[in-house]
Amino acid sequence: MIQVKEFIDTDASYAEKKANQFLADLRDDQVINVCYGSMMKSTPSGTVNQRSTILIVYKTSGTE
Numbered sequence: 001m002i003q004v005k006e007f008i009d010t011d012a013s014y015a016e017k018k019a020n021q022f023l024a025d026l027r028d029d030q031v032i033n034v035c036y037g038s039m040m041k042s043t044p045s046g047t048v049n050q051r052s053t054i055l056i057v058y059k060t061s062g063t064e
Contacts, residue, residue, distance in 0.1 A: 001059070001060045002032065002057065002058070002059055002060075003057075003058060003059075003060055004055055004056065004057050004058075005022060005055070005056045005058070006053065006054070006055050006056075007019045007022070007053070007054040007055075007056075008051070008052075008053050008054075009050075009051040009052045009053070014052070015052045015053060015054045016052065016054065019034075019054040019056060022056065023056065026058055029059075030058045030059045030060070031056065031057075031058050032057040032058055032059060033055075033056075033057040034054065034055070034056050034057075035054070035055040035056075035057075036052065036053070036054050036055075037052070037053045038050055038051065038052045038053070039051050039053070
């Protein structure tokens with residue numbers, strides 16, 4: 001079965017760290033594609049923060 005897993009930056013968590021932890025548990029032959037995007041998010045105080053989104057497309061061995 002082919003599945004997707006999305007990781008999005010938040011104020012308390014970075015997408016890169018979570019995605020790398022997830023990928024560490026997969027075998028290389030399970031990974032189909034990794035897509036990355038970034039965006040700018042404005043805060044009420046007027047500052048702008050960059051946010052990242054990572055999408056991992058991978059194979060599972062069964063119906064997880």
